[in-house]
Amino acid sequence: MKIRVGFGYDVHQLQPDLPFWLGGIVVPHTHGALGHSDADVLIHVICDALLGAANLRDIGFHFPDTDPQYKGIDSKKLLAHTMRLLRENGYELGNVDSTICLEKPKVNPHIPAMRTALAEVMGVPEDDISIKATTTEKLGFVGRQEGVAAYATVLITKP
Numbered sequence: 836m837k838i839r840v841g842f843g844y845d846v847h848q849l850q851p852d853l854p855f856w857l858g859g860i861v862v863p864h865t866h867g868a869l870g871h872s873d874a875d876v877l878i879h880v881i882c883d884a885l886l887g888a889a890n891l892r893d894i895g896f897h898f899p900d901t902d903p904q905y906k907g908i909d910s911k912k913l914l915a916h917t918m919r920l921l922r923e924n925g926y927e928l929g930n931v932d933s934t935i936c937l938e939k940p941k942v943n944p945h946i947p948a949m950r951t952a953l954a955e956v957m958g959v960p961e962d963d964i965s966i967k968a969t970t971t972e973k974l975g976f977v978g979r980q981e982g983v984a985a986y987a988t989v990l991i992t993k994p
């Protein structure tokens with residue numbers, strides 16, 4: 836069996852009065868993430884980690900932010916498409932581990948709903964998706980609440 840790993844990193848600005856899409860759900864907050872899509876930074880890093888693991892370039896290659904068809908798109912659709920690409924190339928997901936870097940709000944109460952949403956889109960058990968969160972102790976752009984960052988690592992397998 837072939838086993839490969841992939842890694843993803845992404846950042847989005849936070850702006851007032853936008854819906855805060857994160858992990859496939861809307862997290863109640865005064866600010867939301869700004870992007871060409873719905874700016875779901877957690878989904879974007881999972882897509883990038885999956886694409887990287889299969890050596891299939893990155894999210895901007897498959898879904899360019901110059902293409903109007905992706906304007907405001909629900910990132911769950913990008914994740915579903917990424918999983919199709921992965922499976923077409925003979926891979927299946929082993930597991931995802933991820934970290935959201937965000938000063939406020941606390942996202943811990945929302946992590947179960949994010950795992951449920953992502954597992955459904957990806958067609959995998961919830962147990963295969965780990966989501967963690969950390970502040971940056973008020974340091975940097977995350978600490979100043981100017982942005983949200985995320986990291987993901989995935990393992991994929993091919994029989």
Ligand SMILES: Nc1ccn([C@@H]2O[C@H](COP(=O)(O)O)[C@@H](O)[C@H]2O)c(=O)n1
Nearest residue numbers: 937938939940941942943968969970971
């Ligand atoms: N936006 C966040 C940030 C953190 N958490 C949870 O709080 C714990 C402590 O965070 P520190 O940055 O102070 O280490 C962290 O382990 C998370 O469980 C959160 O829910 N939402």
Ligand SMILES: C[C@@]1(CO)OP(=O)(O)OP(=O)(O)OC[C@H]1O
Nearest residue numbers: 870871872874895898899900905
């Ligand atoms: C998802 C895409 C496409 O709508 O747009 P953004 O929401 O700006 O996200 P980013 O992670 O900057 O890059 C990928 C883009 O191509």
